[in-house]
Amino acid sequence: MTQPHPASSTFRPDLLAGKHALITGGGSGINLGIAQSFAAHGCAVTILGRNLEKAQNAAAGISADGGRALGVSADVRDFAAMQAAVAQAVEVHGDFDIVLAGAAGNFPAPVDGISPNGFKTVVEIDLIGTYHTIKAAAPHLKTPGGNVLSISAYGVPVPMQAHVVAAKAGVDALTQTLAIEWGLRGVRVNAIIPGPIDGTEGMARLAPDEKTRGQFTRTVPLGRFGVPQDIANAALFLVSDAASYVTGVILPVDGGQNMLGGAPQYQMYLGMQAAEQAKQKS
């Protein structure tokens, strides 16, 4: 998944020249798309993932396209490992202009179909992992001028996703509280809520077949899945000077899905339950 050449980008090619971004979960999907886009606009990127090989491969792809990239390994649940990875990143590319907390874990499960450890695992990756990322990077985040951007989700109740909705509500609260606390030091803190995005591990898990893809498509007023570049474009805007007066924003980039609340996903859930009941009867 190579990103468009900056010449064809809406943004000027040197938008992020001389900057350094830490991107967790940057080995694939939405976060890789963001890393590629940032690099294509002049930003050095440190891609952090649990799997070192995956992070390094992603970084090598960016380097092959002419970008500056480093792959490092840490589990966002492990604060000491995050501090060590941050130290590696800073040694190579210097302090951070941008910290992007994108690492996430997800699977569809109802509240009574998930163990306490399953729930805790997702909260630890999504919420505590976001906190660990920001906390570990904070001593190296440039002030003024630094940007924190988190990848949230939904912003509304969604059945089969209580663990994620609960964790991401925490991410949103952390985002807005930090935006207040760090405003006077000139650091902006925002988040993006992506809609269904093609080519991501999350969507492969949540919409594994054409029928479910069709159902997801009908939850989106624009009537289609997004692509990683849609999220990367929003991220480029939010971390650029064009958004210098924007902080504490949880921005849906989702074809209008969030505007409808949780109703479309509830309809999907009712349909799944009806299908399950029909299967049991036959």
Ligand code: COA
């Ligand atoms: N339904 C219910 N519970 C599930 C589950 C599912 N589909 N998948 C995992 N779990 C539970 C496990 O059963 C386990 O609980 P238990 O010990 O009580 O049995 C718990 O979650 C932890 O699973 P484990 O596989 O040991 O955790 P992990 O740290 O290796 O993986 C996950 C974390 C579960 C979030 C895994 O899905 C993952 O690594 N995801 C990363 C990629 C991803 O999700 N990307 C999408 C981003 S949107």
